[in-house]
Amino acid sequence: xxxxxxxxxxxxxxxxxxxxxxxxxxxxxxxxxxxxxxxxxxxxxxxxxxxxxxxxxxxxxxxxxxxxxxxxxxxxxxxxxxxxxxxxxxxxxxxxxxxxxxxxxxxxxxxxxxxxxxxxxxxxxxxxxxxxxxxxxxxxxxxxxxxxxxxxxxxxxxxxxxxxxxxxxxxxxxxxxxxxxxxxxxxxxxxxxxxxxxxxxxxxxxxxxxxxxxxxxxxxxxxxxxxxxxxxxxxxxxxxxxxxxxxxxxxxxxxxxxxxxxxxxxxxxxxxxxxxxxxxxxxxxxxxxxxxxxxxxxxxxxxxxxxxxxxxxxxxxxxxxxxxxxxxxxxxxxxxxxxxxxxxxxxxxxxxxxxxxxxxxxxxxxxxxxxxxxxxxxxxxxxxxx
Numbered sequence: 001x002x003x004x005x006x007x008x009x010x011x012x013x014x015x016x017x018x019x020x021x022x023x024x025x026x027x028x029x030x031x032x033x034x035x036x037x038x039x040x041x042x043x044x045x046x047x048x049x050x051x052x053x054x055x056x057x058x059x060x061x062x063x064x065x066x067x068x069x070x071x072x073x074x075x076x077x078x079x080x081x082x083x084x085x086x087x088x089x090x091x092x093x094x095x096x097x098x099x100x101x102x103x104x105x106x107x108x109x110x111x112x113x114x115x116x117x118x119x120x121x122x123x124x125x126x127x128x129x130x131x132x133x134x135x136x137x138x139x140x141x142x143x144x145x146x147x148x149x150x151x152x153x154x155x156x157x158x159x160x161x162x163x164x165x166x167x168x169x170x171x172x173x174x175x176x177x178x179x180x181x182x183x184x185x186x187x188x189x190x191x192x193x194x195x196x197x198x199x200x201x202x203x204x205x206x207x208x209x210x211x212x213x214x215x216x217x218x219x220x221x222x223x224x225x226x227x228x229x230x231x232x233x234x235x236x237x238x239x240x241x242x243x244x245x246x247x248x249x250x251x252x253x254x255x256x257x258x259x260x261x262x263x264x265x266x267x268x269x270x271x272x273x274x275x276x277x278x279x280x281x282x283x284x285x286x287x288x289x290x291x292x293x294x295x296x297x298x299x300x301x302x303x304x305x306x307x308x309x310x311x312x313x314x315x316x317x318x319x320x321x322x323x324x325x326x327x328x329x330x331x332x333x334x335x336x337x338x339x340x341x342x343x344x345x346x347x348x349x350x351x352x353x354x355x356x357x358x359x360x361x362x363x364x365x366x367x368x369x370x371x372x373x374x375x376x377x378x379x380x381x382x383x384x385x386x
Contacts, residue, residue: 008213008220008285012065015284015296019058021305022296026051028315028340031133032333046240046256049266052136053273054235054280056199059140060206061281064151068214072367079370081148083363088144090359092309095352096137099313100124109320110134132316143203150204154211164217171208172275175201179271205274209281220286228283228290234276238269310344310352 030048066087072079103110104117110131111120123129127138158164178201180186212218236242243265245251256262283292295301304311315336322336 009065009069011285011287012062014302015293016058016062017305018296018298018301019280019284019305020055020308021301021303023051023054023058024308024311025304027055027133028311031315032319032336043241045253046262046265049270050235050239050273052199053202053270054277056140056202057206057209057274057277058281060143060147060203061210062206063144063147064207064210067148067151068155068210076370077148077152079367082366084148085144086363086366087356087359088141090355090362092137092141094355095309095313095347096124097121098347098351099310099317103317109317133312136312139199143200147203147207150207151211154208155214158208158211158215158217161217164212164215167208168212171201171204175271175275179268182267182271199270201271202274202277205278206281209278213285218282220282222288224282225286225288225290227279228286228288228292231276231279231283232292235273235280238273238276240265307341307344307348310347311340314344314347315340 026044027048029044030046030051033043033045063084067073067080067084070080070083072083100110100120101117104115104120107113111123115123123131124134125138125141127142130136130138154167157167209218237246240253240256240262241251244253244255248255256265280292283290284296286293318336318340322332322339326332326335
């Protein structure tokens with residue numbers, strides 16, 4: 001095994017935070033343009049799903065890295081799962097709780113005035129009930145439960161070449177089957193896999209990709225550098241604006257406004273998108289200095305990635321606030337951008353980062369207590385037969 005293959009974990013760095021920032025900005029701008037901001041330049045319109053595909057795949061990949069890097073994962077997995085659960089709770093809930101409280105207080109978005117704060121929080125955590133962009137929260141929380149199980153199973157199954165080939169083939173067949181099912185309007189109950197959402201293939205894709213890397217089933221030869229370029233190009237072409245502008249000659253995406261047009265396009269793109277996103281992650285892990293890698297080293301993207309959760313939660317209230325009071329247009333668009341990042345940065349400093357730090361400290365405290373226990377156990381019974 002080459003040194004390059006061994007140190008891929010050291011290349012999981014700030015660039016992945018930047019990639020999360022790219023996904024968050026894409027979703028935000030797509031929603032802005034869908035609502036009516038920047039009507040003269042429909043670059044991001046209908047593009048939110050592309051950002052979500054990146055986010056879900058990347059989230060599961062990074063969570064696998066965090067979980068598998070815990071020294072207790074192999075020896076005492078129950079301790080790893082306790083710390084993992086605590087970190088997830090304090091990563092999501094403090095900021096979510098505060099944002100919902102604020103939006104319920106000023107009635108800016110998400111819920112009607114008749115819904116109280118606790119009911120709003122309950123709906124935000126319920127599959128199929130969470131409104132607006134909050135629908136992703138219960139989906140992600142549900143997969144947090146599945147992730148350790150899927151990681152353990154895939155990591156075991158991919159230890160052998162045959163097992164890796166079988167699991168990989170099954171996964172690709174799964175993605176293709178979802179595409180065929182959606183194209184033929186098959187009942188959703190037959191392909192809403194893992195029992196909760198069709199984005200499950202993006203989540204599982206990140207787990208499988210990490211398992212294949214861990215078992216050295218994916219390597220990083222020099223000739224593999226081209227994957228970063230090809231995957232990035234394919235992903236950009238998946239954005240509706242580029243596809244319709246370059247391929248269909250419809251730069252204003254008027255065709256997507258017809259009934260069913262967007263759904264047909266989305267059905268064709270999203271089932272196989274995790275395969276392309278996997279190529280992007282591979283490109284960032286490859287030791288070569290690709291254009292993708294250089295872009296993801298920019299400070300602006302990295303800072304956006306650090307604020308991505310707050311930006312995601314706050315941008316819809318800002319759309320509602322500015323749209324309802326000042327209408328829509330270029331000036332409102334610029335103002336709403338500033339009004340999104342300012343509270344996101346404030347909430348990150350006051351709520352999100354302290355919550356994450358507290359969760360980590362709580363996890364360390366639990367692990368420290370678990371390490372002391374063997375020293376205070378009762379001595380073994382004397383051997384009376386000697």
